[in-house]
Amino acid sequence: MSNAVRIVPLGGVGEVGRNMMAIEYEEQMLLVDCGLMFPQNDMFGIDVVLPDMRYVWANQERLRGIVITHGHEDHMGALPYLLRGLDIPVPIFATPLTAGLIAMRAREHRVSSRVQLDVIESGMRRQVGPFDIEFIHVAHSIPDTVALAIRTPAGLLLHTGEYKLDMTPYSGAPTDLQRFAQLGHEGVLLLMADSTNADKPGRTPSERLVSETLDRIFAQASGRILVSTFASNLMRAAQVIETARRYGRRVGVAGRSMENNIRLAIEMGYLPIEADELLPADEFESAPDHEVCILCTGTQGEPMSALVRMARGEYPHLTIRPGDTVVLSAHTIPGNEELVNRTINHLFRLGARVLHPPLWSVHVSGHAARDEMRIMLDTVRPRFFMPIQGEYRHLALHADLAREMGIHDDRIILVESGTPVHVWAEGWATAPAVGGDLLFADGRRVDEVHVTLLRDRLRLARGGFVVVVVSVDETRNAVVGEPSIVSHGLLRREEHERLRELLQNALRDLTFDEADDDIETVIRQVVRQHIRQLTARKPLVYPVIVPA
Ligand SMILES: [Zn+2]
Numbered sequence: 419m420s421n422a423v424r425i426v427p428l429g430g431v432g433e434v435g436r437n438m439m440a441i442e443y444e445e446q447m448l449l450v451d452c453g454l455m456f457p458q459n460d461m462f463g464i465d466v467v468l469p470d471m472r473y474v475w476a477n478q479e480r481l482r483g484i485v486i487t488h489g490h491e492d493h494m495g496a497l498p499y500l501l502r503g504l505d506i507p508v509p510i511f512a513t514p515l516t517a518g519l520i521a522m523r524a525r526e527h528r529v530s531s532r533v534q535l536d537v538i539e540s541g542m543r544r545q546v547g548p549f550d551i552e553f554i555h556v557a558h559s560i561p562d563t564v565a566l567a568i569r570t571p572a573g574l575l576l577h578t579g580e581y582k583l584d585m586t587p588y589s590g591a592p593t594d595l596q597r598f599a600q601l602g603h604e605g606v607l608l609l610m611a612d613s614t615n616a617d618k619p620g621r622t623p624s625e626r627l628v629s630e631t632l633d634r635i636f637a638q639a640s641g642r643i644l645v646s647t648f649a650s651n652l653m654r655a656a657q658v659i660e661t662a663r664r665y666g667r668r669v670g671v672a673g674r675s676m677e678n679n680i681r682l683a684i685e686m687g688y689l690p691i692e693a694d695e696l697l698p699a700d701e702f703e704s705a706p707d708h709e710v711c712i713l714c715t716g717t718q719g720e721p722m723s724a725l726v727r728m729a730r731g732e733y734p735h736l737t738i739r740p741g742d743t744v745v746l747s748a749h750t751i752p753g754n755e756e757l758v759n760r761t762i763n764h765l766f767r768l769g770a771r772v773l774h775p776p777l778w779s780v781h782v783s784g785h786a787a788r789d790e791m792r793i794m795l796d797t798v799r800p801r802f803f804m805p806i807q808g809e810y811r812h813l814a815l816h817a818d819l820a821r822e823m824g825i826h827d828d829r830i831i832l833v834e835s836g837t838p839v840h841v842w843a844e845g846w847a848t849a850p851a852v853g854g855d856l857l858f859a860d861g862r863r864v865d866e867v868h869v870t871l872l873r874d875r876l877r878l879a880r881g882g883f884v885v886v887v888v889s890v891d892e893t894r895n896a897v898v899g900e901p902s903i904v905s906h907g908l909l910r911r912e913e914h915e916r917l918r919e920l921l922q923n924a925l926r927d928l929t930f931d932e933a934d935d936d937i938e939t940v941i942r943q944v945v946r947q948h949i950r951q952l953t954a955r956k957p958l959v960y961p962v963i964v965p966a
Contacts, residue, residue, distance in 0.1 A: 452494060474500060483536075489516040497524070573608070642741070646747065656690060795823050885904040
């Protein structure tokens with residue numbers, strides 16, 4: 419394995435989001451993507467989850483460049499955090515729209531001075547250290563998405579980025595499958611391919627289906643139309659704007675992230691509208707209903723998003739009323755169902771007509787389904803195959819598919835974030851783990867996710883906390899005087915009195931064995947036991963010991 423290329427997945431392999439991969443040859447490193455992941459429901463107080471960029475910081479003298487495949491948060495959202503930890507600027511290769519979004523995000527995080535963009539187009543090539551990178555056009559849910567062909571002295575690597583084989587995408591060309599075929603002919607050492615929809619049979623429906631459905635909705639609606647979609651789904655935004663204009667409606671934008679993205683995309687010429695044609699927020703109520711279309715955030719029921727505030731009657735510029743049509747043009751990310759359904763309930767109560775998938779074909783995925791994955795494997799015919807970008811079940815299902823296609827088991831590389839893989843002409847091998855830990859941004863800090871910290875927060879959320887202050891006479895090894903009890907989030911105020919009495923009785927005159935050197939633990943156990951009897955809850959318990 420002397421002439422091996424080293425692949426280090428630092429996020430996004432065995433999980434959805436925070437995509438980042440280091441590709442190394444000898445002493446040089448190339449980074450592909452730097453995305454973030456939204457925290458799971460039980461990660462209280464965590465803003466975003468980051469890939470394990472400590473590996474990159476620790477090896478930054480070897481870093482030659484960063485390639486970002488497209489402008490979605492899970493592929494570029496963690497860049498500002500990464501850049502803050504790099505001592506020297508590194509070139510970032512991105513297509514025009516992706517570059518625009520990176521620059522915008524960098525401004526928000528005040529790291530613009532660290533961004534050194536090299537704007538590329540599909541079809542171009544760039545030499546970065548020993549890596550000869552070719553950018554290949556693919557269709558996805560945001561324009562300007564690329565896959566990467568990376569020629570290394572060890573062989574040709576192919577990274578699909580995120581793609582689908584939509585023959586009638588809303589805008590831009592279909593995925594450049596012909597180029598993939600040519601590269602396959604040239605001989606691909608390793609194919610790393612998107613696994614997001616490995617559990618979806620058949621093909622992902624075309625964007626054309628969404629266009630047709632939107633058209634039908636606009637043709638029928640006489641009141642205002644609100645369309646909620648991901649702020650980063652600029653293809654969908656373009657579809658909505660184009661349809662609205664055809665039906666004589668002006669388009670307004672609600673939600674900060676949506677507004678930022680739309681304004682940037684308009685500025686860069688990616689949307690069929692001029693900035694001064696947008697409907698200002700103070701006309702959302704006064705413009706004639708049949709001339710209004712609002713693009714808004716909130717597809718996942720995010721509490722601060724425009725749609726959710728509208729649903730709660732708390733949005734300053736718009737009040738939902740009978741006659742309004744609300745279109746949810748997105749799929750619900752698993753875990754968000756409750757928030758989304760709550761929002762839909764509110765909207766129906768306010769008299770709106772709510773249209774969402776699967777009853778209405780107002781959303782299709784941006785990722786290839788199984789038949790398309792099959793075509794990709796068949797077109798490229800790689801020597802080795804590594805499923806990436808997906809939960810472990812997606813990777814496993816993608817690996818199954820490769821097996822069905824005749825790729826032998828020992829040529830399929832099924833690993834997760836943190837496990838480096840060496841690949842050379844005749845084989846591959848894993849290397850000791852180098853990272854892959856979950857990093858998180860918690861307020862302004864970037865740190866490892868500490869399991870105990872999250873467990874404490876979970877416990878606080880479920881049971882509140884109890885503080886017990888006791889005086890201990892160390893010569894007698896006994897509690898003296900009256901313990902004082904403070905609790906929060908455990909019981910209603912009127913019940914607290916009962917808890918106080920119960921604990922005071924239990925702790926008053928409590929004595930300890932000589933061997934009980936940890937008085938704190940003893941007190942905690944006594945308190946927990948009594949609380950469990952009273953409430954069946956497990957709050958955090960803090961004993962405070964005061965020497966008598
Ligand atoms: Zn994407």
